[in-house]
Amino acid sequence: MPIRKKDRTTAISKSIETGKRHPLHYIDSRRYVQHNVNLGDGLGPLLRFFDELPEGSSKVNPVRAFEDGDISFAHIEYHLHGYGHVAGFEVHRWEDDRIVEHWDNLEPVPEEAGSGGRTVFDGPTEPTDxxxxxxxxxxxxxxxxxxxxxxxxxxxxxxxxxxxxxxxxxxxxxxxxxxxxxxxxxxxxxxxxxxxxxxxxxxxxxxxxxxxxxxxxxxxxxxxxxxxxxxxxxxxxxxxxxxxxxxxxxxxxxxx
Missing domain, CATH: 3.10.450.50 (Nuclear Transport Factor 2; Chain: A,)
Incomplete structure (x- = not known):
């Protein structure tokens, strides 16, 4: 059974923790458009970010992931070297079964739960209906x-x-x-x-x-x-x- 696009998105994030770079092969290095404005365009700056992380320095927990046509997106919990505890959304657009465009949004996780007692990650994770x-x-x-x-x-x-x-x-x-x-x-x-x-x-x-x-x-x-x-x-x-x-x-x- 082919690996779903949303599972590939979470695998790319997970490789920050594992150090295994093979999920990055899902990215089309010729056409990759980067919308994280803190990174340079193309695949090179992303590879440098991965390579500069010390081995074993980061943890990644994919909380929930989804697909919508040619887009896959995921809600991710990160413990990133140099950044701390971070919540993020990762969004990928696909063409010809390769990722050609990326958006994300990242925010430090507050130490305490909100006034409703919920964390920024808990709740249902699998789509229904x-x-x-x-x-x-x-x-x-x-x-x-x-x-x-x-x-x-x-x-x-x-x-x-x-x-x-x-x-x-x-x-x-x-x-x-x-x-x-x-x-x-x-x-x-x-x-x-x-x-x-x-x-x-x-x-x-x-x-x-x-x-x-x-x-x-x-x-x-x-x-x-x-x-x-x-x-x-x-x-x-x-x-x-x-x-x-x-x-x-x-x-x-x-x-x-």
Whole structure:
């Protein structure tokens, strides 16, 4: 049985820990486009990053992984040499069974769980309701555009079931009232504002949205993972990373 694209994505991340580089053969070295603006374009800078990690210095835990057409994406827990405990999303685009494009978002993991008592990783991991992928993607896209970007607080009942909203972000609390507070707050170090939705990916009841906005006034990439059930958004994970000034980018491809 062929190895699934999402399993290849997790294998590439896992090779940071194992030191085995054969999963990197999934990457097309001739066409590889890098959107991590802290790395140079192409395969060479990625190989140097792997090679500069001391043997046995890092641990990698793939928490959940998904596929959407020619895209595979994964939610990863890292303990990286020089970076510490990090949450990340890794996103790969495939052509001719090779990876030709990569996006990611990385954020240090807080020492304490959020106000809801959940960590940034726990919760369901396997996609279900695969027949509802398309409708769940449409609903999550509308939720981001209408609620998180346009801040239409009055639309919340359409997307959330009563007061239920399981939150894994250390910035947000559980429930609808906390989300309302977030949507009506524009200042403070954790004030989160979505400006532009760039991409929507999904498999079954999980949908990842890749957006641009600000956190505490800092230009940031906001990757939000939603779980949906019976046409409602019921759970949320996120990884937020500041986008450095343009003159500090190591490639010209942009974050998105």
């Amino acid at each position: 695969l027949h509802r992928t398309a409708s769940n993607k449409r609903l999550a896209e509308r939720f981001v555009r209408e609620v998180l970007v346009a801040r239409a607080v009055e639309a919340l009942p359409e997307f959330l079931a009563g007061g239920e909203f399981a939150q894994h972000s250390h910035r947000w609390g559980d429930g609808v009232e906390e989300l309302k507070r977030l949507l009506t707050t524009d200042d403070g170090e954790d004030a989160t504002v979505h400006h532009t939705l760039h991409r929507v990916l999904g498999e079954g009841d999980f949908v990842l949205t890749m957006s641009e906005g600000t956190v505490g006034g800092v230009h940031s990439a906001l990757f939000d993972l939603f779980r949906l059930s019976e046409d409602k958004v019921v759970e949320h994970w996120e990884v937020v990373e500041p986008i450095p000034p343009r003159d500090q980018w190591q490639n010209d491809n942009g974050k998105f």
